Amino acid sequence: MRFHKLAIGLIMAGLIAGLGYKGYDEFTSQENELAVSIATDDSVLGGLEVGQRAPGFALETVEGEMLSLADYEGRQVVLNFWASWCPPCREELPELIAFGEETGIPVLGVNATKNERRGKQDVDAFLQEVPVSFPVLLDEEGTVEKTYRVVALPTTYVIGPDGVITAKQVGPVDFDWLHDQTK
Secondary structure, three states, X not given: OHHHHHHHHHHHHHHHHHHHHHHHXXXXXXXXXXXXXXXXXXXXXXXXXXXXXOOOOEEEEOOOOEEEHHHHOOOOEEEEEEXXXXXXXXXHHHHHHHHHHHHOOOEEXXXXXXXXXXXXXXXXXXHHHOOOOOOEEEOXXXXXXXXXXXXXXXXXXXXXXXXXXXXXXXXXXXXXXXXXXXX
């Protein structure tokens, strides 16, 4: 019995010493490693910025028609990235609808379809519940979302008649913000 206690004690002491050495070895090896640089260039974080040219794209609408940003060349456009499962996207939708109807400035809703659970089926079900008066484009592969480097939904861009981004909002927008940014 004494031998068993002694053997268990030695094994435990060996394990503790081994773990201590391993921890010390990892601690000292971290001191010699170079720090990893973190990107601080705003142009790569959080999407495209005001002053940058809005990249062109063409996507299919929920009605099956092809629509491109170039179709609105020479006009101011509001480009809104959204998803049906996103609560802030749902909250801002009436504001976008009212803004488009009252001002005549085109609003394009780019649905992040690749992020929808059932794809276009979820978008169609949502639009049955909440009909919109502006084109809804399906970004099924996420290419436009990636091109604009959208990191959160909703994200809204105001694009000037010259194709340059004049305003950006990550998070929900309201009528007043849209109106102020499109003067």
